[in-house]
Amino acid sequence: GDPEAALESYTRYRTLSPLDPFTSLFGRAEAFAHFLAGRDEAVVAAARPLIARKPTLFGCYLPMVAALGHLGHRAEAEAVLADMYRLEPLFSLDAFLRDYPLRREQDRERFASGLRLAGLRERVKAYRAGYLAEDRRELERRLAAGDLLLVKGSHGMKMERLVEAL
Secondary structure (H helix, E strand, O other), X not given: OOHHHHHHHHHXXXXXXXXXXXXXXXXXXXXXXXXXXXXXXXXXXXXXHHHHHOOOOHHHHHHHHHHHHHHOOHHHHHHHHHHHHXXXXXXXXXXXXXXXXXXXXXXXXXXXXXXXHOOOOOOEEXXXXXXXXXXXXXXXXXXXXXXXXXXXXXXXXXXXXXXXXX
């Protein structure tokens, strides 16, 4: 909730322990703090070397992609998103917003808008009761195009219609 205090703590940690093998984990916190403080250029500067050093550290991708979205760097954001999807093919914005421990609503909204501006598309969708025919056709279209990887539904949701459409 307080990005400035987090950045102060990170700077102190880095000064006291410059050779710590867990620098990448704590560096991710630096990137998040810069994002929450609205310093998108600093996010990219902090996250880029972390990803280069440890490309499997998924948490570094999130603030970088969102910052690139806010900066309007769509082409770079899409390249980073492709790497992110290779690590977590079923990444869901809904799950991120539900599960990630962001205290302030404005932080959640800023993250969501940055990720969407970067080109993030929902790749997992719930199929709910009450969907209209045009909603179902949109799911069918996105599945056929490869935009969706997974549609979740229950036994009684007539999922066979979606499967038949493929």
